[in-house]
Amino acid sequence: MSSILDTYARKNISFKKGEGSFLYTENGDKYLDWVAGIATNILGHCHPHVVKAIQDQSKKLIHVSNAFIIKEAESLAKRLTDNTFADKVFFCNSGTESVEGSIKIVRKYFHTIGKPEKNRIISFSGAFHGRTLAALFLANNKSHTEGFGPKVEGFDQVPFGDHEVLKKAINKNTAAIICEPIQGEGGVKVVPDYCLKGLREICDEHEILLVFDCVQTVFRTGTLLGFENSDISPDICCVAKGLGNGLPIGAILLTKEASKGMSHGSHGSTFGNNPLVCAASHAVLDIVLAKGFFEEIEVRGEYFDKALKKLKNNFPKIIKEVRGINFIKGLKLKVDNIDFMSKLMNHKLLTVKASENCIRLFPSLLSTTKELDMGLKIIKKVCEEYKS
Ligand SMILES: *Cc1c(COP(=O)(O)O)cnc(C)c1O
Numbered sequence: 001m002s003s004i005l006d007t008y009a010r011k012n013i014s015f016k017k018g019e020g021s022f023l024y025t026e027n028g029d030k031y032l033d034w035v036a037g038i039a040t041n042i043l044g045h046c047h048p049h050v051v052k053a054i055q056d057q058s059k060k061l062i063h064v065s066n067a068f069i070i071k072e073a074e075s076l077a078k079r080l081t082d083n084t085f086a087d088k089v090f091f092c093n094s095g096t097e098s099v100e101g102s103i104k105i106v107r108k109y110f111h112t113i114g115k116p117e118k119n120r121i122i123s124f125s126g127a128f129h130g131r132t133l134a135a136l137f138l139a140n141n142k143s144h145t146e147g148f149g150p151k152v153e154g155f156d157q158v159p160f161g162d163h164e165v166l167k168k169a170i171n172k173n174t175a176a177i178i179c180e181p182i183q184g185e186g187g188v189k190v191v192p193d194y195c196l197k198g199l200r201e202i203c204d205e206h207e208i209l210l211v212f213d214c215v216q217t218v219f220r221t222g223t224l225l226g227f228e229n230s231d232i233s234p235d236i237c238c239v240a241k242g243l244g245n246g247l248p249i250g251a252i253l254l255t256k257e258a259s260k261g262m263s264h265g266s267h268g269s270t271f272g273n274n275p276l277v278c279a280a281s282h283a284v285l286d287i288v289l290a291k292g293f294f295e296e297i298e299v300r301g302e303y304f305d306k307a308l309k310k311l312k313n314n315f316p317k318i319i320k321e322v323r324g325i326n327f328i329k330g331l332k333l334k335v336d337n338i339d340f341m342s343k344l345m346n347h348k349l350l351t352v353k354a355s356e357n358c359i360r361l362f363p364s365l366l367s368t369t370k371e372l373d374m375g376l377k378i379i380k381k382v383c384e385e386y387k388s
Contacts, residue, residue: 011345018045021364021371023350032375035350036362039184039216039328042242043287044364050245050283057279066273072282073273079285084224085233086253090262091272095215095240096130098250099178101267102211102236103134105254106176107154108261109209118175121211124160126186126355129178129213129238138178160189163198170202176209176236177202181227184216187356188323188330193230200232209258210234215250218242219288219365220328222297225253247280288365301326303369307376308361315383329361330354331379335386343385349378 015031017024021044023031033045043050057072064070077089090105092098103121110118121138129135136145137152145151156174158166160183177199183189203210212234217226219242227233235258240250248271271277287293305322308329312319318340321332333340337357344351344359352360363372 020044020047021367029348031345031348031350032371032378033350034361034363034375035352036364037246038241038352039220039360039362040241040244041246042219042284042365043245044366045246047245047283047287047366049287050280053279053283054247054276057276060275062276063271063274066268066270070273070275070278072275072278076278076281076285079282079289080251080253083289084237084253085255086237087256088254088259090252090254090267091274091278092250092252092269093248093271093274093277094130094250095213095238096132096135096250097269098215098238098240098252099129099135099138099213100132101252102178102238102254103138103154104267105236105252105258105262106209106211108266109258110175110261112261117173118207120154120156120171120173121176121178122156122158122166122169122174123178124180124183125157126160126183126189127157127178127180127213128183128185130215160186161191161195163195167202170206170208174206174208176211178211178213180213180216181225181230182217182221182324182328184328184360185354187332187354187358188328188360189356190323190325196227196230197232200234203235209236211236211238213238215240217328219284220362221325222294222301222327224288224294226328243284244277244280245284247277249274249277249281297326297365300367300369300372304329304363304372304376307372308379311376311380311383314380315387318383318386323358324361327363327365327367330358331361332356332358340382343382344378347378347381349375 015023016026023033080089107119123138127139129139134152138155140157158169214225214237218239235255237253243249308322312322318335319331320334323330337359341351354360
């Protein structure tokens with residue numbers, strides 16, 4: 001019996017080594033890993049540049065208090081602000097912390113500008129924002145909130161994709177709208193660029209802050225955060241997962257205006273700005289910010305999308321829809337997603353489930369077309385098994 005609290009239905013398998021796109025078990029079985037620590041190992045497992053950065057930093061300084069200037073964090077924040085809409089960054093340790101911090105920033109902003117009545121945040125159905133109490137009641141997924149009352153107040157929810165209902169839900173108390181540019185857990189549902197633009201317009205019109213939860217999309221869409229192709233930007237953006245290639249780091253990116261209320265003592269995190277995780281994140285940025293990196297993602301992303309769509313066309317009774325952008329992809333299935341995933345796993349391909357009977361595919365951004373083909377071939381094989 002495990003001594004770990006039983007909150008996960010774990011598969012009876014464990015790994016002793018990871019390298020690039022692959023995971024290896026104790027007895028040498030090799031798996032193609034499209035779970036990627038749930039969209040986290042953006043450059044595959046144990047990328048040498050990240051490993052070296054961790055090794056080097058661990059010999060110099062692992063942790064130091066935020067009572068002092070932390071150069072590794074300062075320079076990481078500078079790189080993030082230089083390359084995004086943001087003017088300021090708050091570092092934390094996870095996605096849910098970045099959401100939780102964003103809620104605080106929104107409330108404090110309106111308090112500071114003398115409009116404390118603006119304190120409610122609108123989310124979309126199907127959203128996932130993490131597992132702390134406020135993030136849970138913000139996303140309002142009944143299967144996650146059940147038994148965890150009393151409810152955290154201050155949140156309203158509207159159906160995904162209904163502009164008119166959203167407009168009606170806005171009132172004098174609305175402070176912010178929070179939206180994932182692609183709903184990950186919700187079933188890899190892409191919010192089209194014109195809708196992101198629409199959200200920006202609504203927010204500007206009603207003096208509402210726009211918050212994007214890019215925890216899962218970061219780097220994977222072939223842009224830095226996941227919304228940049230829309231030509232608009234939020235006031236606040238939550239990031240985590242891929243940012244540290246497996247080391248626990250989260251970040252809140254925000255504009256100078258949105259940061260107005262956050263003065264000394266208004267928020268904190270003991271481990272936030274940790275030099276070791278910042279060094280790992282620097283190593284990730286070295287690679288993804290290199291010239292031509294995202295253009296290259298576009299090329300292999302399109303290859304992957306075309307191949308998945310071809311599979312959908314060849315197996316219309318099994319695959320209903322191909323969703324997602326570049327390296328955050330989903331298949332909406334007509335057969336049971338859990339059954340499909342376990343069949344993929346029998347053929348040594350690891351995938352993640354999502355709502356709406358979907359599976360999620362998170363290949364490393366450095367996957368070669370040969371590795372993509374390997375996974376595609378396994379999906380094809382499993383589709384054929386259903387037919388026979
Ligand atoms: C994973 C995820 C979170 C929560 O991140 P944790 O690091 O697990 O706390 C929040 N929002 C989105 C969109 C996510 O995908």
